Amino acid sequence: MDYLDLIKQLHIQNDSKIILLVLDGLGGLPATPKGRTALEAAHSPNLDALTARGICAMSTPVAPGVTPGSGPGHAALFGYDPIKHLIGRGVLEALGIGFDLQPNDVAARGNFCTLDENGLITDRRAGRIPTAIGEKMVEKLRTITLPGVEIFVEPVKEYRFVVVMRGEGLADGLTETDPQMVGKAPLPIKALRPQAEYTAKLFNRWMSKARQALAGEHPANGCNLRGLAQDPGLPKMDEIYGWKAGAIATYPMYRGIAKLVGMDVLPTGDSISSEVETLKKHWHEYDFFFFHVKKTDSYGEDGNFDGRVHIIEETDALLPEILSLKPDVILVTGDHSTPAKLKSHSWHELPVLLWADHIRADDVTTFGERACMHGGLGHRYHVELLPLAMGYAGRLAKFGA
């Protein structure tokens, strides 16, 4: 029996409300060795006041040294072992564009590429064609039909697109076509398990038709498919936690991941303040809220330290409105670190702030990476956070007599 099974067995229901406030990519690094991180530099009196009344931790999303993608980072935050419950790239890509993925759909991330006269790849990204050209190429691919399945092709950005097959008998467990180097032809897709044979055949036929459809084009006269995958069938939150969960997120990918674990995705606007309005509007309908702030991550990816500071300050300014709803438990953290210094996700631990009624307040009085190293909860893993919140919410029965 693993940890989630235990939680599933012990969960009880009550009237408590729990908020998981995720500032995406929250963990940062100081720009200079003696400098401050964005979170440390931000003027965040409300987060600091909550910290003074709460208990803190540093938390590892997946494993020490491992940099998580958005999928594993969120799966871990939601309590699912991110190594055991991997969300395929094709699925994340489809969710990322807001595609309404169905449980048995097989989704693949597509990359346009350039092929020479022998069908060998000369450019794996087709010269990074602009989005407008990518969209035109997608139109060509949309002409492809195959008996027994419905096929969706959707543009993403530049040379990237998504292909989804829908129909009876589809299964994942498939290899990719991308040989990961130039000078080779796209590889045939192979089934990694018997029940995926039929799906492999379909995708190989699609690849061959795609080559015909793109034959006259340049530079995008070919394509590769990666991360062919189905909805991983994660156990749903109501089953594990026994709660009704609502997701408030402005970006499609996070709305999609929330949907995969059975949350209701609540309509909201583009700003954090509109997300707060959504929270207020639906406050009485849900037990648990996943509240996602995206741009701490986006600015991190852009190397925009000040942008991160600004988003943290914007969130801080809205915190009193959130707290005025009187949640029983609030957790503030991120899915992973995205230091502006690195312009990418990173492996670093990130700070966690927990407030609830029956906590032992620790000595930490400001919410920041270095302050939280001394947090009273010590060093944790993301998968422990929601079960911990469950305990504080009185939502776990005593284990054993």
Added chain:
Amino acid sequence: MDYLDLIKQLHIQNDSKIILLVLDGLGGLPATPKGRTALEAAHSPNLDALTARGICAMSTPVAPGVTPGSGPGHAALFGYDPIKHLIGRGVLEALGIGFDLQPNDVAARGNFCTLDENGLITDRRAGRIPTAIGEKMVEKLRTITLPGVEIFVEPVKEYRFVVVMRGEGLADGLTETDPQMVGKAPLPIKALRPQAEYTAKLFNRWMSKARQALAGEHPANGCNLRGLAQDPGLPKMDEIYGWKAGAIATYPMYRGIAKLVGMDVLPTGDSISSEVETLKKHWHEYDFFFFHVKKTDSYGEDGNFDGRVHIIEETDALLPEILSLKPDVILVTGDHSTPAKLKSHSWHELPVLLWADHIRADDVTTFGERACMHGGLGHRYHVELLPLAMGYAGRLAKFGA
């Protein structure tokens, strides 16, 4: 290979003496947000002096957020994965009244209930009949006999009792009769594995005879059986740790759990000072002593903060006598938290104090929840504590070349 298998493989014997001093339910909460816990409020100069020379930790009994019962709390303290090695409720109940449970006995917790004329439950606790009435009803149940098994029925308290069956071919893996709601009849017991079919049949026959035996009574004219279980067959301490272990505990349940893991249960009186006398008397006979102080938990359950303070101070005053025996390693902690504020067990971590010869003393100088958050051993799990003590006692051989 799991952790205990490793310990089993590496253990060596020497003359060292180890004391595990368990203040049951030690972890607490401040009564007010800025206040102190019972342990923080207690005047405990001897524990503090030992803390100054020792190293501290905060420890999670089972898993973050999970509130342990006494069974899992102690199993974990004794080094047994409490999720893997669950001690059934019937077994704990039998041990709790000092019943001399044999390895193949099947024990069940019984609750008297009230049934209407259709056999449907109208009160799951039979109006919480006083203990004297419960005892009279137990006399009725003692008249029940079944071929091939010896049956014991023992009163516990109020509406609670214990039934134990002893004989050839018994097995656990059985459902309970309690439908957990009124308006339903007690459920038939089902076998969850083939070898328990015979036992299920016996208990169902017993239930039917019990109904006849209680038919004329009121309000206890029926009963339910819960937590039907056998001794879980935990590997014994001498096998795992290679030591001779003595248990000093005033309450039957803890004596019983100690017996399940192969400790000798030493005769002792009701007070902590009589437990210290027992420790002294048997000091040369054992390698490891489990020394259990019960009332920190009892007062916690009662919401009696001052009672907890008093028991901690009483234990503290006796600590010099314990230390005068010159143990090589002493661990002071609890099985779980029982904050007076909550009047129940809780999920919170609890403080651990380890003293031994070769420790690196940390900066903690007072034994308390918040002080131990900064302990040099960090945040631990209960199952790690005895192996750690083994290391300090020189009782674990080098692993690998």
